[in-house]
Amino acid sequence: MAGGHTGAKGVVHVERRRFLGLAATGLTGAVGLTATACGSGSDSGDGVTLKMVAADYGDPGGDNSTQTYWDEVSRAFTKKHPNITVDVSVYSWNDVDKKVADMVKRGEAPDIAQIGAYANYADQDKLYPASDLLSIPVQADFLPSLAEAGEVIRVQYGMPFASSTRLLFYNKTLFSEAGLDPEAPPESWKELKRAAAALKDAGVKIPYGLPLGPEEAPAETMMWMLSAGGGYTDTVGTYTIDSAENVRAFTWLRDELVGEGLTNPGPGSTDRQDLFDAFCRGEVGMLNGHPTLMQQADRHDVKYGTAVLPGDGGPAKATMGVADWMMGFKQNGHREQIGAFLDFAYSEKNHYAFADRYDMLPVTTAARERMRRDKGHKELWSFLDELATAEFYPAGKVSWAHVSAEIKKSIGKAVEKGGSPASVLGGLQRKAEAEETAAQ
Template identity: 30%
Template sequence: MNKLKVFIMLIAALALFLSGCSGFQTSNSSNEEAAVNEDGKTVIDFWTFWGSEIRRPIIEQIITDFNESQDEIEVKHTYLPFGDIWTKELAAIAAGDPPDVVINDINATALRGQNKQAMNLSQFLEKDDISKRFYPELWDATLYEGDSYGIPFNTDTRVLFYNKDAFKEVGLDPEKPPTTWAELEEYAKKLDKKAGQDYDRVGFYPLWGIGYDVWLLNANGQSYFDDQNNFEIDTPKNEEVLNWLKTWKDRYGEDVVNSYQAQIDSQQGHPFFNGDLAMIAQAPTFYTQIRDYAPDLNFGVVELPEYEEGNGNTSWGGGFVAEIPEGSKNAEAAWEFIKYLTDVEAQEYWAVKNFDNIANIEAAEAAAKSDEFTEDGTMVYEMAVENMEQTLLTPVPVIAPDFSSLINPNMDEFFLGSMTSKEALEKSQTDVENLIKKNQ
């Protein structure tokens, strides 16, 4: 979640700047200016950040398949690094020469709609209503004032991976993972293995793999903002959750937490792979690292434990959308490509080849049955698909575009010990309320 917050804040800041620039708002498509190749096909420029040796061939195969499926449109792929793509997109929009399709963060789609950076897609959806293809939570995140400004492409969720052999070693049933926070803590203490003052194995640490905000979401079953965009973070339950999270750090100590975090960051030397960490909350794509670096690991996967019995196993997810930037000269052709990109065939192909959660429900369910997955792969992917039913997104409200930048520093101060949980929550409540007042 933290990576998403970084570029959401960046996009929000640039949006506020560029929205005041001369010539920023451009018109919709202009067929007169549309690029046409020597074969008479409309050429559209498709920007992504998928440049790895795994993902680039997959997206380019989808593009090739689309180009060969019809004789009116040619899609050209432009790769830009993750840290550059959205700043360059905003600059291109401001200059009146944007790409025709761009992959963008789903949680800031409404913000881009408000700032006229992404095109209102209602003109296309009136003719081709494809909204039912997607998980409702994802579709709703694309809406601003009732209209969609992006079509969901892929997504994710958060689940709990656990080491079955470690469970057996300490007398825990490997087929009965923890279901509540109380059990999670009980199991972790049993799974801890110490040699003197050092840990040979840590049972679990809640802030490896996911952040404090996911635990707050899990406990409350909703984000800080309700359906009417009322903001609430300063609550007794949130105070309890933060204090609970800090007890884990106090128990293990900063040196252990930092040492394990360094191993986690190395990926290949991840402590879960060699049994030094018994449980970790992660996105389902974590399985690909297990597959590559610890193929013999005996592990299981389950939904995040619930705050208390009956509270619900709420999880968090993000994702990306395919957008037509405001000012695209080839909007109709771009729409045809987006329909293909988010339909079952392309979505299932992306899901299976990348082991990635995708937005199209039918494609996700088909991918879960793929014979290209191993037994372990099928187990994890089926859990990922099932978990979408209890996965929430946290779209950035247009009234508080950079609210997380006001909350995170307070939480950092709390975990460092320079603020109490109550102080951190009170300050966060006040800071965000003041931001909302500025934007109303």
């Protein structure tokens, strides 16, 4: 998944990018073709089956699984391109990155992957540049800062597919039952602990949901780092995982929330979706969430509110944003067919259908403007606004995929009873530095 945001205002640096710019104008009309990009006329000759692996944004096994979305898109595409079939396999965020990594390692890379990181594959020369796949109008329609975040050495390989920001979600009904003002969510760590303690006293099963399991660990970790004024990298893109700010955040979590029994048991083995499901059952008082949780909570008639993430001493100065990435692998030589399908998938109609269905934020100017006009998505407008100051994972670092995997394995140990945040974060820092050196 995929993908962090900036500290003090005005900071600009390589890996943690400010969001949004204005997309190039005049190029987002009728889809055209370039000499290198394919398009609607490229599917001549024998039939080709493209293998695609994608992440699931819906409820696992539910009617809104992303498998359903991609099946609809691939069927519609094949009607227009009878010689190209697209076989899409959708996996949970727990498994999808590893699934693709294993396929590549076996020499069986998919043609298309929609996952959380691209830079390591680009560094190994396994990906097509976006300009070799997409028509000019489609590539130009990406929001500029996201397109830039998809670059390795100024060449775009990662094509943004979905984005989101994070806010604090809280159950207004549980707040009222605990004697808390349902219109006054906590703004600081101190207020967060006070609210969690009141919820616990009122019998709430999970006062604060802390998902540090493999599904959400890098994101939840980054949100807590940002809330302390820290982050994964500094202003020039150097890893700062074991900074004093980050150690302070996890020491506070260990002592003031987890140690006081104010979170779910075993945060290091708890996944995001499990807590989302519990929130919708009325068992969680507060947790950090993205726009998709609104849809799930609405289906279960949960009365909830959202707020800026609480920080150390006041509201967090930075919001976390996540971008997930589409990429085309070279191995099977299906450049033209991959490009034709991606042009189709990124059309305003199809890309907006995805954002609309899963309450995600669009990555193209056309779809973003359409969402701004859609009053049915008024609740998402505040998430769109948060993108202006959002910080993202250092996805352009070749080392990030390995660092992210290590965070998933070990960050939960930092908040265990007797755990040492300084030691855990220090170990992650050393791992990140070693991966950076190896990538150079």
